[in-house]
Amino acid sequence: MTNDTPSSSGALSSGFLARLAGKMRSASSATRRDNAALISGDPAIVASEADRLASTLSSLVLEAERIATTVSAGLHGQRRSGPGETFWQYRPALPGEPVTCIDWRQSARSHKAYVRETEAEHAQTIYLWCDLSPSMIWSSQPSSLPLKRDRAILLLLAVASLLERSGERVRLVSPNGRVDLPLGAGRIASRIALALASLAKQPDESTLLKGSALPPYSQLVIASDLLAPDREVTTLFRQLAGSGVRAHILQIIDPAERDLPYSGRIRFEGLENEPDLILPAVETLRPDYAGVFARRQTRLRTIAEGCRHTFQPHQTDTSTASALLSLSASLSGHRGGGRP
Secondary structure, eight states: OOTTOOSSSSOOOOTTGGGOOSOEEEOOHHHHHHHHHHHTTOHHHHHHHHHHHHHHHHHHHHHHHHHHHHHHHTOOOOOOBSSSSSEEEEEEOOTTOOGGGBOHHHHTTSSSOEEEEEBOOOOOEEEEEEOOSGGGSOOSOTTTSOOHHHHHHHHHHHHHHHHHHTTOEEEEEETTEEEOOOOSSSOHHHHHHHHHHHHTTOGGGGSOOOGGGSOTTOEEEEEEOOOSOHHHHHHHHHHHHHTTOEEEEEEEEOHHHHHOOOOSSEEEEESSSOOOEEESSGGGGHHHHHHHHHHHHHHHHHHHHHTTOEEEEEETTSOHHHHHHHHHHHHHHHTTSSOO
């Protein structure tokens, strides 16, 4: 390789290497120029990128609906006990259970006391946030892998469709607060897609969500690469927990960000104002990189779960349906568990 020539077009997260801050990327000269303009907020570049996103949203909506249909067909009813008229289940009475809760007819058939539970019929509001920062607008293999942003949007649209089918309310949030969805009788996935297209035109969408953007004791689905300084990510997780918000975190990862597949002398470039970094013989750093990457993943999971959030890494070369199924299970497990 010649000096300072990248091994491929695109970008690579090397912010973990040698504990260097930020989101570092390797890119071709043309890509670097476009990224620099995008970072600086050049209106023409921001508009062009927003137009590219808008052109893909209709296909993302259709794919999201297909995935949601496939996943919902394999799910059992995501029911929970609560106020309602529909019978759900009998369960053994617990010590101290009020006598008025016991179903005496069912209890008479056994030597145990049983409580008759009904199914909760009140809908909840689930909030969604998609990270639209420049680091998400990248794929290591554009011909075969989606942009991280597009995979994040696809998963959020699919979970919105799945939640709508379950009778839940779905809303969108951004770092600036709750987002008004376009009016109309269309499916929720289409309305969220239109709102995301509008948000993509705003250069300030590169910041992390603020914990105060949500009402207390709500639920939030996050789709982000989490490539922000650890202290900022930790602050977000703790702010959400402090408000009683339970977050279900989808960390979107390109496989190159995990494997560091490059070789030779590489120039890494930051997409969000980080300084360039030139490294010789990058392949020799791969074992150390793998260790740093694994430790950061463990740290993120520990902090998230310590705040009672769920943490789910998702690589863009893996199944979206599997990710949606796991996310649905997390949402089902937490619904009804907090304050109303």
